[in-house]
Amino acid sequence: MCHEHREHARHCCGPSDRHERIAHHHYTPGEEFAGGFGIRRPLRFLAWKLGLSEPQLERFAAVINELKTERAQAAVDDRRALTLLADAASGEAFDTGKADEAAKLRVESTQRLQQRVSGSLAALHAVLDPEQRARLAYLLRTGTLVM
Numbered sequence: 001m002c003h004e005h006r007e008h009a010r011h012c013c014g015p016s017d018r019h020e021r022i023a024h025h026h027y028t029p030g031e032e033f034a035g036g037f038g039i040r041r042p043l044r045f046l047a048w049k050l051g052l053s054e055p056q057l058e059r060f061a062a063v064i065n066e067l068k069t070e071r072a073q074a075a076v077d078d079r080r081a082l083t084l085l086a087d088a089a090s091g092e093a094f095d096t097g098k099a100d101e102a103a104k105l106r107v108e109s110t111q112r113l114q115q116r117v118s119g120s121l122a123a124l125h126a127v128l129d130p131e132q133r134a135r136l137a138y139l140l141r142t143g144t145l146v147m
Contacts, residue, residue: 042145049139050132063123067147070116077109117147 042064047057084102088095125133139145 046136046145050128050135052132056127056132059127060124063120067116067120070113074109074113077105081105081109121147 043057043061046052046060050056052060081102084098084105088098088102124136128136136145140147
């Protein structure tokens, strides 16, 4: 860890060897993570912002991985829905059945994803202490963390 980051950790977080092991990530507005969190390296960022212990870090890693998998499935579902819509529009007559199937696929996919987001947040909440929960809530309220 560079001197500047070590000083930052000492001033804002107090002495901790965890800061020697977990590199800081400085969030830049507009930075996006393909997995759906509004940050590029969500685990490292959350470890730093919330002061996660090693067991908490392991649980967060598992939850984030599950959420990334669900988001990837939602992207596959969206491509399937777009294909159905294209098929519906390609014939001589518009195929309402295919368009309805695309809409149903999108709704079901969105519902599954939102349930996973809610379950993920509940799992993260369960391993945090009250102060960490307050910091997580602040990150969500300010839009620094987007789920």
